[in-house]
Amino acid sequence: MIFLQRFWDCRGRMLLCCLLGSLWETGALQIHYSIPEEMEKGSFVGDIAKDLGLEPRKLSELGARIVSGGKQHFTLNVRSGSLVTADRLDREKICFGISICLLNVELLMEDKVKIYGLEVEVIDINDNAPRFRTDEVEIKINENAAPGLRFGLPSAKDPDVGVNSLQNYQLSQNNHFSLNVLSGIDGIKYPELVLERALDREEESVHHLLLKAWDGGEPGLSGTARIRVLVLDANDNAPVFTQSVYSVSVPENLPKGSRLLRVNATDSDEGVNGEVIYSFRNIDDKASEIFQLDSQTGQLLLVESLDYEESKIYEMEIQGQDGGGLMTSAKVLVRILDVNDNAPEVMVTSFTSSVPENSPPGTVVALLKVYDRDAGDNGHVTCSISDQLPFKLEKSYANYYSLVIDRALDREQISMYNVTVTVTDQGTPLLSTDTHIPLQVEDINDNSPNFGQTSYSAYIHENNARGSSIYSVTASDPDTKENAQLTYSISDYILHGVSLSSYISINSETGVLYALRSFDYEQFRDLQLQITVKDGGDPPLSSNVSLTLFILDQNDNAPEILYPTFPTDGSTGVELAPRSAESGYLVTKVVAVDGDSGQNAWLSYRLLKVTEPGLFSVGLHTGEIRTTRTFLDKDALKQSLVVAVADNGEPPLSTTVSVTVVVADSIPEILSDLSNLETTVHLEDESLTLYLVIAIVVISSLFFIFIVVLLVIKLRYRQNSRQLQSSSGQLKNIPPSPVCGPR
Numbered sequence: 130m131i132f133l134q135r136f137w138d139c140r141g142r143m144l145l146c147c148l149l150g151s152l153w154e155t156g157a158l159q160i161h162y163s164i165p166e167e168m169e170k171g172s173f174v175g176d177i178a179k180d181l182g183l184e185p186r187k188l189s190e191l192g193a194r195i196v197s198g199g200k201q202h203f204t205l206n207v208r209s210g211s212l213v214t215a216d217r218l219d220r221e222k223i224c225f226g227i228s229i230c231l232l233n234v235e236l237l238m239e240d241k242v243k244i245y246g247l248e249v250e251v252i253d254i255n256d257n258a259p260r261f262r263t264d265e266v267e268i269k270i271n272e273n274a275a276p277g278l279r280f281g282l283p284s285a286k287d288p289d290v291g292v293n294s295l296q297n298y299q300l301s302q303n304n305h306f307s308l309n310v311l312s313g314i315d316g317i318k319y320p321e322l323v324l325e326r327a328l329d330r331e332e333e334s335v336h337h338l339l340l341k342a343w344d345g346g347e348p349g350l351s352g353t354a355r356i357r358v359l360v361l362d363a364n365d366n367a368p369v370f371t372q373s374v375y376s377v378s379v380p381e382n383l384p385k386g387s388r389l390l391r392v393n394a395t396d397s398d399e400g401v402n403g404e405v406i407y408s409f410r411n412i413d414d415k416a417s418e419i420f421q422l423d424s425q426t427g428q429l430l431l432v433e434s435l436d437y438e439e440s441k442i443y444e445m446e447i448q449g450q451d452g453g454g455l456m457t458s459a460k461v462l463v464r465i466l467d468v469n470d471n472a473p474e475v476m477v478t479s480f481t482s483s484v485p486e487n488s489p490p491g492t493v494v495a496l497l498k499v500y501d502r503d504a505g506d507n508g509h510v511t512c513s514i515s516d517q518l519p520f521k522l523e524k525s526y527a528n529y530y531s532l533v534i535d536r537a538l539d540r541e542q543i544s545m546y547n548v549t550v551t552v553t554d555q556g557t558p559l560l561s562t563d564t565h566i567p568l569q570v571e572d573i574n575d576n577s578p579n580f581g582q583t584s585y586s587a588y589i590h591e592n593n594a595r596g597s598s599i600y601s602v603t604a605s606d607p608d609t610k611e612n613a614q615l616t617y618s619i620s621d622y623i624l625h626g627v628s629l630s631s632y633i634s635i636n637s638e639t640g641v642l643y644a645l646r647s648f649d650y651e652q653f654r655d656l657q658l659q660i661t662v663k664d665g666g667d668p669p670l671s672s673n674v675s676l677t678l679f680i681l682d683q684n685d686n687a688p689e690i691l692y693p694t695f696p697t698d699g700s701t702g703v704e705l706a707p708r709s710a711e712s713g714y715l716v717t718k719v720v721a722v723d724g725d726s727g728q729n730a731w732l733s734y735r736l737l738k739v740t741e742p743g744l745f746s747v748g749l750h751t752g753e754i755r756t757t758r759t760f761l762d763k764d765a766l767k768q769s770l771v772v773a774v775a776d777n778g779e780p781p782l783s784t785t786v787s788v789t790v791v792v793a794d795s796i797p798e799i800l801s802d803l804s805n806l807e808t809t810v811h812l813e814d815e816s817l818t819l820y821l822v823i824a825i826v827v828i829s830s831l832f833f834i835f836i837v838v839l840l841v842i843k844l845r846y847r848q849n850s851r852q853l854q855s856s857s858g859q860l861k862n863i864p865p866s867p868v869c870g871p872r
């Protein structure tokens with residue numbers, strides 16, 4: 130049985146804990162403290178840390194602070210984790226006219242962006258005595274006033290509440306008057322003087338009375354007013370107000386100087402006894418500043434502006450007194466109507482000025498408090514932001530809203546938001562307030578650097594200068610700052626036994642490529658590079674691109690003769706041509722190559738020097754040496770040819786080669802002739818022309834002499850015509866001499 134009881138106890142307690150826990154989550158549970166007013170500054174109010182179930186030091190770690198707008202009455206002692214008063218609290222100042230003085234304290238946990246509501250009740254102490262507005266009041270009463278007639282007395286005010294406020298009135302002992310205490314609609318007590326026994330001015334013209342008001346505090350306090358009753362000569366009629374209560378409702382924005390209403394009291398006496406003077410009788414200090422009563426006309430005027438938010442109703446007591454001193458009173462009620470004269474207000478309580486672009490949806494970026502001082506629809510506010518923005522507003526505790534991320538952010542698209550929160554009330558006309566929350570989106574390294582192309586090609590002439598720049602690659606990165614700071618590098622590998630880095634280098638900052646060596650087209654024609662660009666983010670992102678460097682040929686190689694070569698291998702080194710060779714006979718072929726390529730390696734052949742002109746020709750592009758006619762007996766046996774081989778470069782390079790052709794039918798024949806051929810070839814080569822010239826000159830001279838002689842003979846024969854006839858027939862038969870001119 131006992132066991133069962135315990136079980137239920139435990140369950141009950143657990144249930145309570147769960148319930149409390151869930152209430153905390155929603156922020157519905159409020160912590161309630163109470164403290165008497167007029168405590169010293171720094172007085173303990175409540176142990177917040179304990180009531181939130183936290184270690185005292187945890188509060189400061191979580192960045193707890195009090196955020197309630199307006200005057201701060203409390204502060205947080207983060208060391209002890211308790212709430213203390215920030216100054217001496219005067220309940221009558223803070224909650225004037227309010228019976229239960231509750232102060233709301235909002236506690237913000239900066240770290241959790243969470244609000245807790247606390248409620249502190251300030252308990253009244255009896256620190257105010259009842260007080261009359263004036264110390265002395267004079268009342269004039271006609272001597273023939275009938276017993277039972279009532280006269281209003283000033284009432285006292287005690288700003289305390291409950292038993293500490295005004296409880297009752299007491300009148301000093303006397304023979305003519307008694308006190309009657311009335312209760313108003315609001316529970317306020319009004320003292321009245323009641324005439325008990327007829328007065329006689331001739332017996333006693335002035336009565337001194339003392340009115341005492343006391344409260345119910347412990348100890349009780351009291352206030353007094355002296356009342357002087359003047360007994361007047363006959364004045365039969367007291368003034369009578371046309372209404373016992375005058376009421377009017379006015380909008381709070383009524384301009385100063387407006388007439389609110391007019392009170393009217395009539396007195397049927399004649400002369401001074403029938404002239405009514407109006408005045409306030411009971412009016413609080415605030416109302417006496419706002420309203421003015423024209424003593425002659427009874428007009429109630431507005432002299433100060435009204436504010437619904439300050440006071441919604443004013444209640445005043447007025448009196449009309451005739452010249453004879455008789456008076457009556459009436460009440461004036463002025464109800465203030467709310468006008469939508471206060472725009473909603475927004476207070477940004479907590480806010481981060483920048484947010485990383487990868488923040489997940491739901492991240493809180495700002496906490497706002499919205500309020501409107503107007504009442505009803507005029508004070509009913511709605512809060513909105515543009516739906517184009519990737520943010521949304523979420524209602525959190527009470528009139529707090531959190532601005533949270535709704536959709537993913539991208540700094541590369543929008544790097545800065547200026548969120549405009551519009552708060553609108555429901556009044557007529559609608560009033561709204563815009564609050565701007567600037568939000569910077571912080572960069573995250575979410576973009577790799579990007580080369581504009583997938584691959585690059587670069588060209589460079591061989592024999593380049595060392596250190597010359599070859600090419601430049603550029604990548605871009607849409608991120609910012611170090612996330613967009615790019616570093617270029619080349620992947621190294623071994624090329625022809627040498628590491629690539631000894632051929633090419635890259636400026637890691639600019640992406641400019643430099644040749645570290647002079648390239649040789651004949652060694653290799655292209656280079657494959659892989660260039661990597663890396664940004665400075667954490668972690669860094671990179672991308673690759675390939676670059677092919679083509680080396681362009683230059684005409685830096687002269688043609689090289691492969692055949693014929695100098696006879697180093699024991700061969701004769703001469704070409705044979707049979708004596709009987711026909712025209713076009715292929716004697717030999719000059720074979721040459723060029724290390725360059727293209728035009729630079731396109732070879733052409735031509736004869737530079739020959740022993741016998743016109744005997745041989747060389748194919749312009751084939752290099753084939755052919756005879757151009759048959760050999761004659763007078764042709765030398767040994768023919769020397771010099772062939773020039775040139776390439777088509779700019780400028781062209783050339784090489785020469787000598788070819789010796791021996792005209793013979795067999796090898797032995799050559800060998801026997803070889804020794805004496807040597808000199809002849811040289812002779813024919815160099816002196817032939819000279820001998821020919823001499824021979825021609827000699828022959829020409831002889832012919833000239835012969836002609837001269839012939840002419841002389843002819844002249845002799847003209848004298849003897851017969852002889853001339855026969856000699857001219859002989860002359861015709863002389864054959865012409867062969868004429869040999871120089872080549």
Ligand SMILES: *[C@@H]1O[C@H](CO)[C@@H](O)[C@H](O)[C@H]1NC(C)=O
Nearest residue numbers: 371391392393394395426427
């Ligand atoms: C006051 O009331 C009386 C009686 O109703 C009326 O005759 C008189 O005209 C009123 N006076 C004013 C100023 O309204």
Ligand SMILES: *[C@@H]1O[C@H](CO)[C@@H](O)[C@H](O)[C@H]1NC(C)=O
Nearest residue numbers: 546547548549565566567568
């Ligand atoms: C946000 O926008 C408002 C209105 O356009 C402007 O007044 C304010 O200066 C802007 N704030 C920033 C930080 O740009």
Ligand SMILES: *[C@@H]1O[C@H](CO)[C@@H](O)[C@H](O)[C@H]1NC(C)=O
Nearest residue numbers: 577620659661671672673674
């Ligand atoms: C770039 O190339 C390097 C070396 O080949 C490799 O390790 C890296 O993964 C490549 N990076 C990308 C983004 O392709």
